[in-house]
Amino acid sequence: MSSPVPAAVEAVTSKPSLVKAEDIIEADSEPSEDNDAGSLRTTKSVSQSIFDYVKENGRSYHRYRDGSYLFPNDEIENDRLDLQYEILKMLFEGRAYFAPLSNPKKILDIGTGTGVWPIEMAYQFPDCEITGTDLSPIQPQWVPDNVRFVIDDASEEDWLIAPSSYDYIHTRVLLGCFTDFRHIVANAFRYLRPGGWLESQDYMHTVYCDDGTMSEAYPFQRWTRTQDEAAMTIGRPLRIANKLRKWYEDAGFVDVHEVVYKLPVNGWPKDSKLKMLGRFSEESLLDGIQAFSLAWLHRGLGWSKEQIEVHLVDVRKAISDRSVHAYHKIYVVWGRKPEAGEVRGAGSRS
Known part of the structure; x- marks a missing residue:
């Protein structure tokens, strides 16, 4: 029997294994309250000031490049980031990546957060050197030998290594982190070796509903619009996920693929696996x-x-x-840097 998770998928590729885009999540006809949802290595010198976090409104924020990342870095947020990682892993049916990797030797994870993804990848590819970059030194001290964490700002022009060096570059949930994510895509193209892959997995900030149960007065929807207004004022756009594919293609990537998942806001779906994902999403x-x-x-x-x-x-x-059957869209986009001499735009587009 096939797993129920693909019923959450809004696929915009032509792959037959994925459920068609018009599939609708069935709501639970008897919704109930769910109470059961439940030493750092770096290539830059890390001075004590980096650990002296900025305090604002009772939360702590990174010191390095103060103000360029507007989410906290305290223990509460780090625990939530780990939960978010598990939610996406479950939504992706255990997949840590979608690009067709084959014996990669150098991987870069931009905005690594608590470092869970590089550590998992290190066990899958023990012969690969995996680097995770972030503005905060919040990663664990003890990690596999092939993992290192670096305090670095990906918005800078130079990325720690010579161009055409990485086999795979990964970004995950970086909405609102950069003034222009197209710069990150373009830089990734520069630093990938020919034939290397870039992949992005991100939330679409907008809240969606397929059955008319979400009104214009829905407070969570109003909140997303208010936060979006604030983000545009600050110059850190949140609505980037649905633009990733075009940005990849504009930067020169070929074989660009896009898959869109539906993640329920809470436990409203009837399907047991989607209900569990919704409960975790609600908690997050x-x-x-x-x-x-x-x-x-x-x-x-x-x-x-x-x-x-x-x-x-x-x-x-x-x-x-x-009673409101709302969900977020999770976009997964990956594309390949052409081989030397390959005509740009010749890759398949699914």
């Missing part, structure tokens, strides 16, 4: 909604912490409202 959203709001609405719109907390009361209730 509730744990993170303050982190997603404080710096953005404070710096972008000038809101006080008190204003933000009042605003979030109804948002939290909306996230847990199972």
Whole structure:
């Protein structure tokens, strides 16, 4: 019997193994309350000041390149990042990557966060050198020998190594992290060897609904619009996932593929696996909604912490409202840098 997870997939490739884009998630006709959802190596000198995090509205933020990443880096957020990783792993049916990798020797993970992905990849590819970069030194001290973590800003022109060096470059959930993600795509093209792959896995910030149960007054939808306004004021766009494919192709990548998954906001689906994913998604959203709001609405719109907390009361209730069948789209895009002499644009487009 096939796994129920592909029913969550909105596929925009031509691969027959994926469920068609028009598939709809069936809602549970009897929704209920779910109470059961439950030494650093670096190529840059890490001074004590990097660990002296910026404090704002009761949360901590990175010191290196202060202000360029507006999400916290404290223990609460790090735990949520690990939960988010597990949610995506379950949604992707255990896959850590989609690009057709074959014996890679050098891998780069941009915005590695807590470092879970490079560590997992290190066990899959023990002969590969895997580097994870981030603005905060929040990764574990003890890691496989083929993993290293580097304090670095990917928005810079130079990426720690000579161009045409990496076999695979990976980004995950980096919405709002850069002023222009096209720069990251273009730089990845430069630093990949011919034939190497770039892959991005990201949330679409917009909230979707297929059955009319989400009204314009839905507080969680209103919150996404408010945060989007703040993000554009700050100059850190959140709505990038649906543009990734075009940006890859514009940068010169070939064999560009795109798959779009549906991730329920909470446990409203009838399907047991999707219901579980929804419960975890709800937990992640509730744990993170303050982190997603404080710096953005404070710096972008000038809101006080008190204003933000009042605003979030109804948002939290909306996230847990199972009568609204809302979901996020998760985009996975991967593409190949052409081989030397290969005509750009000659690769297949699925």
